[in-house]
Every structure is written in structure tokens, then in C-alpha cells.
Amino acid sequence: MYRLGIDVGGTNTDAVIMRDREVLAGFKAATTQDVTTGVIEALEGAIGKCGVDRAQIDKVMIGTTHFTNAVIERKHINPVAAIRLGLPATACLPPMVDWPAELRTAAGDNGYLVRGGYEFDGREIAPLDEEELDRICDDINVRKTKVASISSVFSPINQEMEKTAREHLLRKCPDLSVVVSSDIGRIGLLERESAAIMNASLLALSERTVDAFASALESAGLNCAFFITQNDGTLMGAEMVKRFPVLTFASGPTNSMRGAAFLTGERDGIVVDIGGTTTDVGALQHGFPRQAATVVDIGGVRTNFRMPDVFSLGLGGGSLVRRSDDGEVTVGPQSVGFRITSEARVFGGDTLTATDVAVARGEADVGDGSRVTDLDPDTIEKAREAITMMLQRAVERSRISPEPIPVIAVGGGSILMPEKLADLDVVRPENFAVANAVGAAIAQISGEVDRIYSLENGLTRETCLKQAEEEATKKAVASGASPETIETIEREDVPLAYLPGNATRIHVKVVGEMGGSDAVAAG
Amino acid sequence: MLSRQGDLISIGEEEIEALEIGAAILGTGGGGNPYIGKLRALQVLREGRKMRILPLQALPDDAKVVALGGIGAPLISHERIKEGREGLRCIRALEERLGFKIDAIACEEIGGQNAMEPLIVAALADLPVVDCDGMGRAFPEMQMTTYAIYGHRSTPSVMCDLHGNVVIFDHAASELWHERLARACVIAQGGASTLASAPMPGVFVKRFAIPDSYTKAISLGRTVREAQSQNKDPVEAICNFENGQLVFTGKISDVKRELKGGFVAGEAAIDGFDDFDGDLGSILIQNENLVFSRNGRTEVIVPDLIVILDIDTGEAITTEMLRYGQRISVLALPCHPLLRTPEALKVVGPPGFGLGHLNYLSLEEAGDQQDSAKKGARQ
Numbered sequence: 001m002y003r004l005g006i007d008v009g010g011t012n013t014d015a016v017i018m019r020d021r022e023v024l025a026g027f028k029a030a031t032t033q034d035v036t037t038g039v040i041e042a043l044e045g046a047i048g049k050c051g052v053d054r055a056q057i058d059k060v061m062i063g064t065t066h067f068t069n070a071v072i073e074r075k076h077i078n079p080v081a082a083i084r085l086g087l088p089a090t091a092c093l094p095p096m097v098d099w100p101a102e103l104r105t106a107a108g109d110n111g112y113l114v115r116g117g118y119e120f121d122g123r124e125i126a127p128l129d130e131e132e133l134d135r136i137c138d139d140i141n142v143r144k145t146k147v148a149s150i151s152s153v154f155s156p157i158n159q160e161m162e163k164t165a166r167e168h169l170l171r172k173c174p175d176l177s178v179v180v181s182s183d184i185g186r187i188g189l190l191e192r193e194s195a196a197i198m199n200a201s202l203l204a205l206s207e208r209t210v211d212a213f214a215s216a217l218e219s220a221g222l223n224c225a226f227f228i229t230q231n232d233g234t235l236m237g238a239e240m241v242k243r244f245p246v247l248t249f250a251s252g253p254t255n256s257m258r259g260a261a262f263l264t265g266e267r268d269g270i271v272v273d274i275g276g277t278t279t280d281v282g283a284l285q286h287g288f289p290r291q292a293a294t295v296v297d298i299g300g301v302r303t304n305f306r307m308p309d310v311f312s313l314g315l316g317g318g319s320l321v322r323r324s325d326d327g328e329v330t331v332g333p334q335s336v337g338f339r340i341t342s343e344a345r346v347f348g349g350d351t352l353t354a355t356d357v358a359v360a361r362g363e364a365d366v367g368d369g370s371r372v373t374d375l376d377p378d379t380i381e382k383a384r385e386a387i388t389m390m391l392q393r394a395v396e397r398s399r400i401s402p403e404p405i406p407v408i409a410v411g412g413g414s415i416l417m418p419e420k421l422a423d424l425d426v427v428r429p430e431n432f433a434v435a436n437a438v439g440a441a442i443a444q445i446s447g448e449v450d451r452i453y454s455l456e457n458g459l460t461r462e463t464c465l466k467q468a469e470e471e472a473t474k475k476a477v478a479s480g481a482s483p484e485t486i487e488t489i490e491r492e493d494v495p496l497a498y499l500p501g502n503a504t505r506i507h508v509k510v511v512g513e514m515g516g517s518d519a520v521a522a523g
Numbered sequence: 524m525l526s527r528q529g530d531l532i533s534i535g536e537e538e539i540e541a542l543e544i545g546a547a548i549l550g551t552g553g554g555g556n557p558y559i560g561k562l563r564a565l566q567v568l569r570e571g572r573k574m575r576i577l578p579l580q581a582l583p584d585d586a587k588v589v590a591l592g593g594i595g596a597p598l599i600s601h602e603r604i605k606e607g608r609e610g611l612r613c614i615r616a617l618e619e620r621l622g623f624k625i626d627a628i629a630c631e632e633i634g635g636q637n638a639m640e641p642l643i644v645a646a647l648a649d650l651p652v653v654d655c656d657g658m659g660r661a662f663p664e665m666q667m668t669t670y671a672i673y674g675h676r677s678t679p680s681v682m683c684d685l686h687g688n689v690v691i692f693d694h695a696a697s698e699l700w701h702e703r704l705a706r707a708c709v710i711a712q713g714g715a716s717t718l719a720s721a722p723m724p725g726v727f728v729k730r731f732a733i734p735d736s737y738t739k740a741i742s743l744g745r746t747v748r749e750a751q752s753q754n755k756d757p758v759e760a761i762c763n764f765e766n767g768q769l770v771f772t773g774k775i776s777d778v779k780r781e782l783k784g785g786f787v788a789g790e791a792a793i794d795g796f797d798d799f800d801g802d803l804g805s806i807l808i809q810n811e812n813l814v815f816s817r818n819g820r821t822e823v824i825v826p827d828l829i830v831i832l833d834i835d836t837g838e839a840i841t842t843e844m845l846r847y848g849q850r851i852s853v854l855a856l857p858c859h860p861l862l863r864t865p866e867a868l869k870v871v872g873p874p875g876f877g878l879g880h881l882n883y884l885s886l887e888e889a890g891d892q893q894d895s896a897k898k899g900a901r902q
Contacts, residue, residue, distance in 0.1 A: 089685045092563050092607025119713040120599055125686075153603045189602045190559075396774060399848045505598070 001058045004043060004222070005441025007255060007434075008035060008064040014437040015042035017050050017057070023263075025050035026434035035066065035209060039216040047220075059514075060217060060226035061235060063255040063440035066209055067202050067245040071103070071299040076205040079108025081145045081176075082197045083136060083169075085116030085161055086153035086189075089125050095151075095193055100300040107201045108145065112136050116161050117153030120452055120503065125153060128161050130168055137172035147200040148173075151181035151193035157451055177203050184246060186450040187505070191304035198301065199246040206245035210238050227514070231307050233258040233288050233439065234446035234511055237480065249298055250307045255439030257282050257289045257308060260408045262442045263429030269406040270395045270424070273435070274413030276318040277335040281394040282310040284408075286489045288511070290398075311397055315390050317413035318344065319354040321383045329382035331357075331390065345371050354416055357383045364415035392421050410435045447476030448490075448509045455504055461493060468508040481512030530581035531651055532738065534574035534642060539564045541744030542737070546638035547839040548747070548761065549740055551828050553811035554635015554661030555597025556841065559604060564639050564646075572646040576654045577627060579734045586725035587624075588653055589617060590670060592631035592640050594682070594705055595715035600636065603713060606685035610644030613681045613719035616689045620679055625722055629653045631668055633736040634661030634811075640717065642737075655732035658871075659859045660828050663810045665705060666698035667871050669861045670723060673731040677701055677720035684712035733859045747837050757837025758852045761830075767856035768886065770815060770823060771804040772797050772834060775849045780808075791831075791845050793853070804853060806831070808842045809876050815853060825878075826863070826871045827886050828856040857886045 002024070007014045008031060016026045027045030032038035039062075047054055070076045082095040095111035096104045114136070115129035140148065148169060152161045162180040169178055179200040185192030210228070217226055227235040230247040233254040241248065253273070260271040267287040273280045283290040289308035296307045314333020318340040323329050336343040336351055343349035345356040346367025352375070358364040360372040360380050395407055407424050409417040410432040417426055431438065449472045453464040473486050490509035543561040546554070568574060582588070591610055593600065618624055628645040631637055633656040645652045657668025671677060678701055682690045690708055695701035709716045743764055750760035762769055773793040780789035788809045795802035799817075807814040812829035815822055823829050831840045834850040862871055863885060873881040884892070 086603070088606045088687070090604040090606070091685075092566060093559070093604050097566065098562055117603070119603065120596075121714075123713075125603070125713070187598070187602050189604055190562075393850075397848060397850055402776060503596070 002052050002056050003441050004057050004060045005437040006062045007436035013038035013042045014434045015046040016434050016437040017046045018441050023431045035212045036216040058224045061440040063229040063251045065252045068249045074106050077106040077201045078204050080197050080200040081140050081148040082111040083150045085114050087113050087115040118158050133168045140173050147177045147203050149179045149196040149200040151196050155182035156187050185304050188304045191302050194301050195303045202245040206242050210242050229440050229443045235443040253310045254289050254308050255436045259435030259439030260410045261287045264408050264427045269408050270398050271408045273411040275316045275411050277316045277337050278312050279315045280310045280312050281398050282308050283398045313394050317355040321352045323379050331386045358415045444511045445479050445481035446511045447472040450507045452505050468506050472508045472510045476510050476512050486510050486512040532576040538741050541741045544747050545740030545744035549633050550635035550661045551811045552842040557636050560636050560639025567643050567646045574642050574646045575651045576737050577651040579655045582725040584726040586626040587722040588627045588629045588728050589625045589719050589722050590629040590631045591719035592637035594718045595709045599714040609683040609717040611647045612683040614648050616681045617719050627651050627653050630656035632658045633740050654737045656736035659733035665702045669731050671698045672867050672870050675723050680720045682716050682718045684716045765856045767854045770855045771799050771853040778845050823855040824883050826858040830854040855886050
């Protein structure tokens with residue numbers, strides 16, 4: 001049986017066909033406005049290249065940046081009834097208070113504050129105000145709003161009130177789609193609520209997009225189940241994506257890092273994805289990208305999504321190399337970008353780029369090497385040194401332990417990577433250009449718990465971690481993971497400052513193979 | 524009484540944005556993230572309320588000044604955001620208990636979240652905020668203000684939560700008792716409340732408060748923003764502004780954390796680079812950054828300020844955010860002389876944090892000693 005991995009990016013749509021751990025063929029096509037055409041071209045290209053029988057393809061995994069781009073471009077955003085349960089708390093900051101004005105307007109700028117919510121220890125701030133919910137329902141019906149989000153204070157500790165409120169809304173507004181914040185985010189009310197509102201505003205787009213994927217696969221004669229990758233490198237069923245499009249945010253860098261891990265067999269390392277203008281650097285832990293601890297800004301909105309901690313720097317194959325009057329040589333951040341194939345020296349242009357430096361030093365063989373033989377050797381050496389220093393610093397920044405882990409170079413610009421970076425060895429996988437699609441093809445299923453525990457009455461840190469692990473496992477199995485493949489990949493506890501009673505915040509994540517799958521874990 | 528408009532400095536959105544950055548730096552790793560407070564302050568301004576700072580020296584001797592701030596766990600205020608008028612209720616309840624009106628609000632702690640609360644409450648109460656605070660940085664406990672150290676008894680005080688509960692601490696036998704009672708009450712109120720202390724006379728505030736805290740924190744924030752927008756080194760800009768020293772640059776090689784009676788204690792180890800290549804740095808943490816050592820030798824000790832900044836952006840990194848691999852600059856900024864007297868050092872010096880085995884040596888003294896040690900080595 002074969003697997004088909006597809007990556008739908010802003011510019012390119014890539015497809016790979018895989019058999020177990022083997023990449024049989026990869027194909028790059030242009031992303032199209034309707035999504036469908038590009039997907040069909042890429043998958044037909046890949047199937048045609050290796051000539052497999054399409055009836056033997058039993059799983060399709062898709063990675064996409066479609067929903068992130070919608071928020072960034074403020075397109076296809078629908079108005080949301082943004083309901084918060086928490087009064088009298090939170091009265092001073094209404095929903096979407098820190099959003100850019102034009103995005104807030106696009107999302108309807110329609111927030112409601114309702115009595116309810118929980119304290120950190122699970123007590124109710126106030127009983128849920130169902131009469132107020134009735135009034136909101138009337139308003140929703142008058143405005144003909146189609147989607148709503150509900151965010152309750154401390155819902156990551158207790159989901160009940162959000163669920164009760166959702167049932168209440170659905171009784172009076174049966175056609176409403178309702179998103180609850182505890183399904184999406186973790187502690188940090190504004191960030192979690194913003195994610196829930198964005199999710200609600202994207203529901204119509206996700207419905208259309210997932211249907212477009214389905215019809216593309218169907219018209220290609222692929223009738224198997226298909227899955228979409230989320231930002232932590234694990235899979236969601238197509239129906240889940242219709243409900244939670246925001247969970248695909250940032251799946252692009254995640255897939256490229258997961259693909260790099262898979263192609264090299266490394267589970268721990270630093271992945272350096274060098275493009276034409278920028279380089280993304282991130283750390284792999286147990287075959288997964290390390291998650292960012294801070295808030296992540298999407299289209300000007302603070303969110304607390306599970307996002308890979310990726311550090312970007314302005315260095316790529318097209319980066320400009322310049323020498324100042326006092327002999328200093330700088331590389332980037334300006335770049336010739338996609339015009340590299342006409343403007344770089346080796347491609348007949350007259351702009352000195354990082355790629356020219358690599359060719360001049362005999363480290364790469366692209367374009368016409370004779371066009372860079374006359375370059376000033378001092379400039380070349382200094383540029384090489386600058387590039388190495390930039391990469392070395394970015395890698396050091398992403399290193400999570402003093403262990404000598406490998407550096408994995410992927411992306412079109414990876415010719416800039418030296419053989420060794422300080423004490424670390426550099427690995428270059430084959431098929432590096434389609435690492436994203438490979439990352440999609442090998443994705444797994446996860447379950448996660450993030451909650452504050454009070455370490456009192458004999459409750460120990462170990463007991464709480466174990467409880468959290470069991471709960472995360474249940475979540476993963478419910479999402480389709482096969483129980484025997486479950487392993488814990490994140491396990492951390494952070495004591496809360498300034499509070500007696502030893503409250504601690506515990507975060508656990510487990511992953512497993514998709515049920516009935518023949519997929520093999522990376523490494 | 525404080526209506527001399529000429530003395531007042533008006534605070535707008537730009538000042539609040541700058542204060543967010545300045546307060547985070549002065550938080551010395553603790554004090555909580557001022558982001559939510561900033562949003563609240565901006566909301567209050569957008570409602571048309573006036574935010575005004577009164578220069579310390581313009582404060583009349585007989586003015587009645589109340590210091591207030593949030594108490595509890597900073598993380599809680601990021602989830603269970605305040606109702607918004609807790610501080611105002613504190614002021615009203617205190618006035619009722621005392622039988623007189625107060626004239627101005629003061630800040631307990633300019634470092635971190637607590638920089639914003641006095642501005643918000645004062646704007647709602649239509650009172651000015653005195654340009655001062657009780658710490659010039661962040662400290663974990665209430666008795667660690669210059670107000671308390673120099674003899675102000677902070678009870679009767681009022682603590683309010685978002686439910687409408689008003690708790691009056693009529694009399695605490697000592698400042699430590701007040702801290703203990705308040706800490707227990709804040710748990711019952713859900714982990715984050717607002718507390719206003721007994722009024723101080725203007726003459727006391729002028730003598731014992733850390734002066735110019737707001738104007739300084741705002742200018743500090745502006746300095747960082749300007750450096751960033753001009754692609755200049757924000758770390759250098761901060762050092763120049765605060766008369767501080769860059770004591771270390773390096774990469775965090777280890778972070779250990781543990782809970783000690785509700786406070787996070789730990790240590791960060793740093794491998795030096797650039798000018799500090801080959802040196803090993805270490806920072807002792809107890810909610811805030813307390814002690815910096817180089818190669819096992821103590822160099823900067825609380826109450827002097829130890830600030831950890833992201834080396835590239837110049838943004839302050841809190842102790843909760845420290846982790847392996849971060850490239851950081853460590854800055855030492857001299858604390859105000861009011862924190863260096865023998866009576867202050869008992870409370871906010873090494874003994875106040877269970878570090879009685881360390882002797883406080885001010886930044887300047889430590890620098891002199893090193894210079895003479897180097898000279899000695901050369902001779």
C-alpha cells in the first residue's frame with residue numbers, strides 16, 4: 001500500500017508518494033486559486049513519475065497554509081458572535097480588544113460578556129447566566145449571525161460551562177455553528193478566546209476548502225480517507241479540520257521539520273530550512289518540532305497555539321553580498337528572491353549573491369561557474385565567514401541541550417550550509433526539496449493536557465503528571481491513535497509563582513500512529 | 524489641593540506603550556507581564572479618562588497618598604482578567620473607613636504588572652499618581668517597600684476582588700503579619716486581588732519613596748523603542764540610560780527551578796561569549812533575579828537590579844521564560860540609595876531572601892574592588 005503526501009503552500013503545491021519509509025516520487029506544481037487544480041496537477045505528477053497503481057494508495061495526508069493566509073490577508077472571514085463567560089471578572093477587556101481594527105471589523109466586532117466562568121481552583125466565579133444567553137440568542141437570530149465562539153474563564157481546567165452554554169445556544173439557534181475555546185487553546189484568556197473567534201470566522205472557508213480537497217482526490221480516482229496536518233505535526237481527520245481550521249496554522253514549518261527528521265532518521269537535531277530569502281531554524285525533540293513557549297502573532301493577533309519554535313533569519317540563496325568601504329562584508333537580509341535565476345552572477349546577472357559565493361568556493365555547482373572566477377578572494381572568504389556565523393548563531397539559539405546533535409539542512413538554499421557548524425555535524429537528506437510533503441505523509445495523532453494542579457492533600461507532582469498522561473492518551477485514542485503505539489513526547493511542570501498551596505502548571509503531550517496504519521514513526 | 528495643572532504630566536497611549544517595556548525591564552525577571560495592564564490602561568484612556576502624573580517634589584507635605592497594587596499570582600491575571608474597578612473600590616472603602624478623602628495614588632512596585640494598576644485606578648478616581656514607587660524594581664513581598672522599611676504602617680488597608688468582596692485589615696501586628704494575612708486572603712479571593720494600604724503623608728513620601736519612577740520607566744521604554752527602530756543596540760541604550768553595566772553576554776546552558784513555599788527558586792547557568800568567552804555566569808532566582816556570579820565569584824547582589832535581556836531584541840526575559848539556549852545579555856543597574864541603608868538591606872538585601880551568608884556589596888564597590896584586584900595582579 002502507498003501513501004500520498006501533499007503540501008499546499010502559498011506558491012507551490014508539492015506531492016510525494018511513499019511506501020513505508022521510502023519516497024518513491026515527488027512533484028512540484030503551482031498553487032492555484034481554486035486549490036483543486038494545483039492539487040490534482042501535483043498528485044498526478046507524482047503518481048505519473050513512479051507509476052504506482054492509484055487503487056493501492058490507501059491514505060492521503062495534506063498540509064496547508066490556506067487558513068493562515070486567510071487571516072493574514074483578511075479574506076474569507078465571517079462575522080462571529082463572540083461570547084465570553086466570566087462576569088464579573090474580565091469586564092474591563094472585551095473580546096478582540098487587542099486585534100487590528102480591520103480584522104476585528106471583518107470578524108463582526110460583536111462581543112458579549114456573560115456571568116459565569118471558573119476560578120483557578122475550579123470554583124465557579126458565578127453560575128452561568130442562562131437568561132443572558134437567551135437574550136444573546138435573540139440577537140443572533142436578528143442579526144442572522146451563523147457562527148459563535150464561547151470562551152469561559154479557566155475553561156482549560158473545566159470545560160463544563162462552555163459545553164452547557166453551547167447546548168443552550170443550539171436549542172434556540174439550531175443552525176448556529178459554535179466553537180468552544182477549551183477545544184482549541186490553553187491558559188491565557190485573551191489568546192485562547194482570540195483563537196476560538198478566528199476559528200469560528202474561518203468555518204465557512206474550511207468547509208469549502210476541505211470539500212475542494214475531497215473533490216480533487218475524488219476526481220483523481222482516490223477514494224481513501226484523507227487527513228490534514230495540524231501545527232504540531234500530527235493529523236486531524238478531514239471532518240475535524242472543518243471544525244477546527246485554526247489548528248492547521250503554522251503546519252508548513254512543522255511539516256518541513258518533520259519531513260527532515262524522517263528523511264534523515266534523526267529524532268533529535270536542529271533543522272535548517274534555507275530558502276531564497278530567509279532561513280527557518282527549529283529544534284527537533286523526539287522527532288517533533290519543539291513548541292514555542294511564548295505567544296505567537298498571527299495576522300496581528302496574539303494567540304497561544306501550539307506552534308513550532310522557529311527562528312527566522314534573513315539569509316538565503318539569493319541574499320545580497322555587499323562590501324563596505326572599510327572592507328566589511330555583509331550578507332542579507334536583502335535578497336533577489338525568486339529573481340535569483342536571472343540576477344545572480346552564476347545565472348548571467350550582475351548581482352553578487354550568497355549562491356555566487358558558494359559556487360566560487362567550489363561548494364556548489366549551479367549555473368555558470370566561470371562567471372565567478374574573477375571575484376575578489378577576500379570578499380568571498382569574508383562572505384563565507386559571515387554566512388557560517390549567521391547559521392551557527394541561529395543553530396546555537398535553537399539548541400536545547402549541550403548534546404552533540406546533528407544539523408539537518410533542507411530547502412533550495414541548503415548549498416550555503418558548511419560541512420560542519422562549530423562542533424555539530426551537518427546532514428543533508430535526499431529529496432530535501434519536498435520535505436514538507438514528506439512531513440505531511442508521515443504525520444501522527446496526538447493528545448494533550450495543559451492544566452493547573454494544586455499539590456495538596458497528598459497529591460504529588462508524579463501523581464498529577466501520571467493523571468495528565470492518562471487523560472492525554474484517552475484524547476489521542478479518541479482522535480484515532482492506536483493505543484499500543486502511544487508515547488509521551490512532552491512532559492513539563494512549571495510551579496506558579498507568588499501563590500502558596502503549591503499550584504503547578506502541567507503540560508503533557510502524547511502521540512501515536514493512526515489506527516490501523518502501517519505508518520512508521522520517524523527514526 | 525493638587526489642582527496646580529502646571530505640575531501635572533499627562534499620560535497618553537504612547538507613554539503607556541513605553542511604560543510596558545520599561546516596567547518589564549525594571550521587573551528584574553519578576554513582577555508579572557504588564558501586557559494585560561497595558562490593555563486595561565489603554566481602554567481607560569479610550570473611555571476619555573485622564574491619566575496624570577504628579578512630580579514628587581510638587582506633592583504638598585500634608586497630602587494623603589495611598590499606595591496600591593495587585594497581589595497574587597501574575598499568571599492568574601492573564602486568565603481571570605480583573606473586573607476593572609477593584610482598585611477604585613479599595614480607595615472608596617479606605618476613605619469610608621478613615622473618614623477622609625485621599626489626594627493622590629502612589630505605586631508600590633514599578634517593575635512588572637504593578638506599574639499599570641495605580642494609573643488605572645487614579646484615572647477612574649480622577650486623582651493624580653505621584654511620580655514614585657516603593658521599590659524602583661520588583662520584589663515579591665509587601666513589606667519590601669521603602670514605605671514599610673522607613674516606618675510606614677500599611678494598615679488599615681483594604682483588599683478587593685472582582686466579586687465585590689471588600690476586606691479591611693484593620694490592624695496587623697507587623698508588616699510581615701500584614702503580608703501573611705493578605706496572602707491567605709488572596710487565595711480565598713481567587714489568587715489575584717488589589718490591595719490599597721493606609722495613607723502616607725506627602726512629607727513622608729517625598730522623603731522615603733523612590734523618586735521619578737514613572738517618568739524614568741517611560742523614558743527607559745522609549746529608549747528601547749528608539750534603539751529598535753533605528754536598528755541600534757537596545758542593550759547599550761539601556762546601560763547608558765540607567766547608568767548600568769553590561770556584566771555578561773552568553774547562552775543559557777542550564778535552568779533549575781523548584782517551589783519554595785509558594786515562590787519559585789532556581790538558578791540559571793550561562794556560558795559566556797563575545798567579551799566574556801570562557802567565563803561561566805550564574806544567576807540565582809527567587810521570582811526575581813537575585814544574585815549574579817561569574818566563575819563562582821559573586822558580583823551583583825539584590826537589591827541592585829539584575830536584568831536579563833534577549834540579546835537581539837533587548838526585550839526583558841522573565842524568570843518563567845528562561846530556558847536552555849537563549850542568548851542573553853545580563854545588565855546590572857544600581858538600585859536607589861534608599862535600598863542600600865542598613866535597615867533596607869535587612870529587608871531587601873541578602874538576609875531578606877534567606878541569603879544571609881552573602882554580604883551586600885554595591886555595584887560601585889564591587890567594581891572598585893575588581894579594579895584594585897586587577898591592579899594588584901599586574902604589580
